[in-house]
Amino acid sequence: MSDGTGVTAETLGSALLANFPGIRFLTRTIPFVASEAEARSVVAGIDADAEAGLDPLLFVTVKNASLRGILSTSRSTVIDLLAGHLTELEDALGVTASEQLGNYHGLGDTDRYFARMRAVEYAIEHDDGQSARALDQADVLIIAPSRCGKTPTTMYLALQHGLRVANYPLTDDDFPTEGLPRAIRAYAGRCFGLTTTPLRLSQVRHERRPGSRYSSLEQCTIELRRAEDLYRRNRVPFLNSATKSVEEMSAVIMQTMKLRA
Template sequence: MTTPVAPDVAGPRAAYFVSDSTGVTAETLGNALLANFPGIRFLKHTIPFVVTDAEAHTVVASIDADADAGRAPLVFTTVKHAALRGILATSKATLIDLLAGHLTELETALGTTASEQLGQFHGLGDTDRYFARMRAVEYAIEHDDGQSSRALDQADVVIIAPSRCGKTPTTMYLALQHGLRVANYPLTDDDYPSEGLPRAVAKYGVRCFGLTTTPLRLSQVRHERRPSSQYSSLEQCTIELRRAEDLYRRNRVPFLNSSTKSVEEMSAVIMQTMKLRS
């Protein structure tokens, strides 16, 4: 964590993610690369849909303005068209071409050349995927927080946990990014007297996945919603988490601790554990 700031730049450096499509790929990989330099501050700009020469020149102008202001810009690009990349290369920035080099490697490996078309990767050629995601998101909304037991037999996974352990965002991520049908069910005080799983989900035990967290973290998150309540007290959080973890263990429900994990990480673990695919 002691990476020094580059010697010749005073303030934050400019980082551009320039794309001929949505910018999702450029942002994802660009951010993954920048994360290796935690000691340097970056001012980030995403510029999607750069498809004409004029648009590329506009981007170059704004990059050069940053360069002139001493923000030594970095440009991460996934623009495919060679002419547009040529224009971006005229800017006063370090250009990091995320696609073109790998495309050449792939062409060699596959023994064929990539179609020269400006490929719309996220384009809706993929109607099935769109429907699957739409249905999955609607399913997730309907089944959020134990609201409905309708069609619970269709759930790919049922996430169970005490309130505020991260069920909802994880559910939505699995639905939206992977088209999975995910229900979630909140464990409350009523669910603990018995030995088994709560009645509402007992039939789907093999599809249950549990979340837990640390009492401190849970108390902090609950405090956000209801400050200084019994609900958010460290004592109450400690009891609920201990009971939930006991319930998971007794019923052989796989579970993970969400306290140090992002939504992406939790989703990846759940898919791996439950052997689910997009």
């Protein structure tokens, strides 16, 4: 539950629950709780859930002290994700936290908004090698055979970090005897490769084209071996996406390509 979007409560709440893999949790997000009446209604709801035999855990990011007071009247477990850390910070900084809503996911920074918007548009324009326009402006160029995870990783980097990311598919035509494919050869220093396991690639491709040569284990094995050879020969850093989430791949790419602030 949050007085804002709930993004912080969702992120930290989920990270905490991941430490209890033996328990199955149902999750629900209650954003934009702004009034005492709404806070009371949330308390009534979870207390009714508790009566019904559920065991509610309420993760809270709410700034207003009177709303937090209402939440603390609940008989369920209420975990305040901000208040304790704010006190630690006040001590460290020697100043009192602003009484204003410290709204991280509010608009705040117009520049950030523009940067994200431009980055997402750039990513759409340059998805799957569609455009060579302004390729020299790319912060990073993700290359891989079809279905190794280029597109979601590209979008994550654009949306969350405002980076200009192009991606380029390695197809049968693109395996020259040496060097990178012609269209991206000039940007070798900004290329990052993805690979995966043949089994997983076959599984993912099967979703799109069941029973095709494209999705056969044999074809997937060949394409991945060739791609990895290409990366190694051209000193393109790469990672195996098979066991990684979009967030993990993005973090590795930013670190490797020194795109961290």
